[in-house]
Amino acid sequence: METIVSGIRPTGNLHLGNYFGAVKNFVRLQEQANCYFFIADYHSLTTHPHPDNLHKQVRQVLAEYLACGLDPEKCTLFIQSDLPETAELYMLLGMNAYVGELERCTSFKDKIRQQPDNINAGLFTYPVLMAADILIHKASKVPVGKDQQQHLEMTRQFANRFNRIYETDVFPEPEAYNFGNELVKVPGLDGSGKMGKSEGEGNAVFLFDEPEAILKKVKKAVTDSGPTEPNQPKAASIQNIFDLMNLVSQPETIQFFNEQYDACSIRYGDMKKQLAEDMIIFTTPYREKIKTLINDDAYLKKIALAGKEKARESASKTIKEVREIIGFRSF
Numbered sequence: 001m002e003t004i005v006s007g008i009r010p011t012g013n014l015h016l017g018n019y020f021g022a023v024k025n026f027v028r029l030q031e032q033a034n035c036y037f038f039i040a041d042y043h044s045l046t047t048h049p050h051p052d053n054l055h056k057q058v059r060q061v062l063a064e065y066l067a068c069g070l071d072p073e074k075c076t077l078f079i080q081s082d083l084p085e086t087a088e089l090y091m092l093l094g095m096n097a098y099v100g101e102l103e104r105c106t107s108f109k110d111k112i113r114q115q116p117d118n119i120n121a122g123l124f125t126y127p128v129l130m131a132a133d134i135l136i137h138k139a140s141k142v143p144v145g146k147d148q149q150q151h152l153e154m155t156r157q158f159a160n161r162f163n164r165i166y167e168t169d170v171f172p173e174p175e176a177y178n179f180g181n182e183l184v185k186v187p188g189l190d191g192s193g194k195m196g197k198s199e200g201e202g203n204a205v206f207l208f209d210e211p212e213a214i215l216k217k218v219k220k221a222v223t224d225s226g227p228t229e230p231n232q233p234k235a236a237s238i239q240n241i242f243d244l245m246n247l248v249s250q251p252e253t254i255q256f257f258n259e260q261y262d263a264c265s266i267r268y269g270d271m272k273k274q275l276a277e278d279m280i281i282f283t284t285p286y287r288e289k290i291k292t293l294i295n296d297d298a299y300l301k302k303i304a305l306a307g308k309e310k311a312r313e314s315a316s317k318t319i320k321e322v323r324e325i326i327g328f329r330s331f
């Protein structure tokens, strides 16, 4: 059976990008593969969260995973920092990761721009930790959104290099995975790039957002002054609104607004209202489930403990093997 690994940083609540880029695939994959899904709390330290907030966010994402349909009976659901084996593998893989390749990583370059006062070593070696997460369970597939594609390529590179250096085949070369083949990129509401937690206020719609918050954010979404001639190509900001509709709205609704756009009679206000309504219909059942789960301390604790045990079983096997390969042998 195939092994699948993926994770999400608890730097904010789950947004529609996380859902459609990753979690939707997790829910399907748990039915057919040996899946390890985790909360990447080590990774979130690159932005220096307050200890109370860190724990609160880990709980929130755990409740959100469960609300989205991750079933601890079908997959291994755990918290990254519960696996010291990952930290060890991160250190070992780091010995064969080169400064040049880490410097070329696009997400590192983005972070330098986003947080110029906090360019820490954790940010720099972020892809190495991610590789450790994946390789510690010897995953062959990693369900992620398009923004993680380069990190996955680096993981393959590190796996391959380790195998070559030590003349072993201990690590498979994992592939980025989406059911529809193409990796998903969910746009944000600010007219530019992707939906994301660190892309600025109002850019992301969270599963946990109240209806009024969704309406307010969508109303503010960036648009243009409207088409001036029939069948005009759409500006990026408008294409974003259509792309978001594609995720949550009925095909007839999308067709209706496409026709209106092509006929130059589109009213963006109406379109946004419809998009907000469809997002609310989509997110409401999740929000309600999250609210119930987040208060169930005993259940969350039970899930986290069971996940930790299962994940460590697999992780400790790999680390034992790796130590032996490297040459750390007992006397």
Ligand code: TYM
Binding pocket: 005, 006, 007, 008, 009, 010, 017, 018, 019, 020, 021, 022, 040, 043, 129, 130, 133, 134, 142, 143, 144, 145, 146, 147, 148, 151, 184, 185, 186, 187, 188, 194, 195, 196
């Ligand atoms: P993170 O926490 O930024 O995002 C979690 C998952 O959500 C996907 N995603 C998106 N997909 C499509 N469109 C978007 N706008 C969008 N925004 C987020 C991401 O692709 C990701 O799949 N480095 C990872 C966490 C991680 C990880 C791992 C993932 C740590 N170790 C090992 C896989 C395997 C991250 O920061 O994702």
